[in-house]
Amino acid sequence: MNIDMTKFSGKCSCGRNHKLTVNEIILEEGALQRIPEILQKDPYIGYHSFAMVCDENTYEAAGKEVEALIKGIQIIKLESENLHANEVGVNKVREALEQMKETDCLVAVGSGTIHDLTRYHAYEKKIPFISVPTAASVDGYVSTVAAMSWYGFKKSMIAVSPILVIADSQVIAQAPMRLTASGAGDLLGKYTALADWKITHLLNGEYICDRICSMEYEALDNLKNSLEGLKNGEIAAYEELMYGLLLSGLAMQMTGNSRPASGAEHHMAHFWEMAVINEEISAYHGEKVGVGLILAGGIYHKAASYLKKGEFCIKDHVDVETGLIEVTFRDRELCESIKKTNDPNLLDSIHPDLLSEKTKEIIKIIEEIPEAEEIEDMLRKVGGVKSLEELGFDPSMKEKTARIAPYIRDRVTYLRILKFYDFYDQIIK
Numbered sequence: 001m002n003i004d005m006t007k008f009s010g011k012c013s014c015g016r017n018h019k020l021t022v023n024e025i026i027l028e029e030g031a032l033q034r035i036p037e038i039l040q041k042d043p044y045i046g047y048h049s050f051a052m053v054c055d056e057n058t059y060e061a062a063g064k065e066v067e068a069l070i071k072g073i074q075i076i077k078l079e080s081e082n083l084h085a086n087e088v089g090v091n092k093v094r095e096a097l098e099q100m101k102e103t104d105c106l107v108a109v110g111s112g113t114i115h116d117l118t119r120y121h122a123y124e125k126k127i128p129f130i131s132v133p134t135a136a137s138v139d140g141y142v143s144t145v146a147a148m149s150w151y152g153f154k155k156s157m158i159a160v161s162p163i164l165v166i167a168d169s170q171v172i173a174q175a176p177m178r179l180t181a182s183g184a185g186d187l188l189g190k191y192t193a194l195a196d197w198k199i200t201h202l203l204n205g206e207y208i209c210d211r212i213c214s215m216e217y218e219a220l221d222n223l224k225n226s227l228e229g230l231k232n233g234e235i236a237a238y239e240e241l242m243y244g245l246l247l248s249g250l251a252m253q254m255t256g257n258s259r260p261a262s263g264a265e266h267h268m269a270h271f272w273e274m275a276v277i278n279e280e281i282s283a284y285h286g287e288k289v290g291v292g293l294i295l296a297g298g299i300y301h302k303a304a305s306y307l308k309k310g311e312f313c314i315k316d317h318v319d320v321e322t323g324l325i326e327v328t329f330r331d332r333e334l335c336e337s338i339k340k341t342n343d344p345n346l347l348d349s350i351h352p353d354l355l356s357e358k359t360k361e362i363i364k365i366i367e368e369i370p371e372a373e374e375i376e377d378m379l380r381k382v383g384g385v386k387s388l389e390e391l392g393f394d395p396s397m398k399e400k401t402a403r404i405a406p407y408i409r410d411r412v413t414y415l416r417i418l419k420f421y422d423f424y425d426q427i428i429k
């Protein structure tokens with residue numbers, strides 16, 4: 001399927017003129033074979049010196065074929081072991097680029113890490129890149145930001161989207177099931193991300209776009225209907241999941257940031273990824289997001305039950321947990337970065353009276369998030385990860401995560417707002 005990009009750009013009822021930086025997305029069986037024909041078209045015909053960034057596994061999955069299809073392409077094949085989107089990975093690609101002939105277009109062949117490393121260098125070198133995803137594992141393929149672990153701090157860095165995506169559903173359907181389940185977790189995470197966006201909009205008027213929200217809810221419905229097909233290896237189901245993940249990336253382009261794709265569940269996932277947590281875990285991004293969704297969604301539903309009974313008081317003011325940040329992030333520089341992210345206190349934009357006034361609307365938004373058992377059932381269908389224990393953490397990590405994760409980004413989420421209520425300490429345990 002050729003995704004019709006005109007559906008996502010242009011004037012919108014939200015008041016913005018949405019602009020996309022990706023020209024074209026091809027998602028179909030055998031898409032790789034179309035590479036030579038596509039590269040003969042404008043604007044791709046203008047590029048003459050391609051360099052592929054891949055690793056050992058993704059070279060086998062698709063890189064080999066891409067190498068045969070793009071004459072003269074130079075190859076940067078990274079070692080798979082311990083490869084991360086961090087300062088070490090960035091330097092490895094930089095060193096390889098310095099040793100090769102000047103390139104005017106990069107080609108990312110791989111999953112999330114390879115794409116973030118490639119987009120980082122495309123941005124730095126001011127050259128475009130083409131995306132060849134090898135697994136439906138993340139929604140970051142057409143993202144404009146690189147999600148990097150930079151000296152231990154998980155942060156979003158400005159980068160670029162690919163100009164073209166060539167997603168071969170045959171390659172994607174053959175990726176390990178664990179990667180597919182991880183992609184399902186990343187997409188399901190949009191339930192809490194959207195709830196956070198809608199609640200914040202309600203309380204402080206932050207920009208929101210109904211069209212983007214509807215696009216994401218549609219992708220979630222389609223994913224629910226595709227879970228059985230994913231389990232059975234049906235190509236159509238893989239195309240549906242990949243389409244949803246790409247759509248989420250387009251939503252980020254339309255908004256200009258990751259607001260529609262990343263809320264409390266992602267903040268939890270990022271928190272667990274930070275080096276300072278001390279407990280080494282080796283889960284994929286979407287696995288962590290799926291567990292983040294189960295925890296954050298569960299906490300939101302507990303809050304809704306207090307709200308429904310009217311059993312709550314709202315505080316006049318809420319401070320950032322600076323003491324807790326200091327205890328958790330003992331590395332001074334990291335601690336300072338996180339404190340800087342929270343200055344000024346974003347909760348100053350939330351007026352306690354309005355929080356009380358909007359109770360009914362908040363309950364309605366929370367009810368759009370499936371209950372934890374339903375999410376677990378969905379993840380179970382694709383063999384996904386569902387709990388802190390499966391990630392390799394002790395259950396006590398839940399409370400620590402709920403208290404600190406909301407502060408690792410400068411974004412208001414309902415998990416952060418919850419501190420206004422007197423029932424906060426009971427529901428995060």
Ligand SMILES: NC(=O)C1=CN([C@@H]2O[C@H](COP(=O)(O)OP(=O)(O)OC[C@H]3O[C@@H](n4cnc5c(N)ncnc54)[C@H](OP(=O)(O)O)[C@@H]3O)[C@@H](O)[C@H]2O)C=CC1
Pocket residue numbers: 055056057058061079080081083085110111112113114116134135137138139140141143144145146147148171172174175176179182284285286
């Ligand atoms: N920029 C953005 O907006 C976003 C970025 N991200 C980032 O993406 C990263 C996670 O990416 P994710 O895709 O989960 O995982 P990774 O890219 O880190 O790793 C995936 C693993 O699967 C292997 N692999 C990929 N495709 C195939 C295939 N077809 N067959 C066999 N093996 C395969 C890779 O091989 P190998 O070991 O050789 O690499 C790698 O081991 C994180 O850093 C996350 O922060 C996530 C979401 C959004």
Ligand SMILES: O=C(CO)COP(=O)(O)O
Pocket residue numbers: 139140145147155156186258261262266267409
């Ligand atoms: O992972 C992402 C979307 O899936 C990007 O999120 P952040 O902007 O929180 O890094």
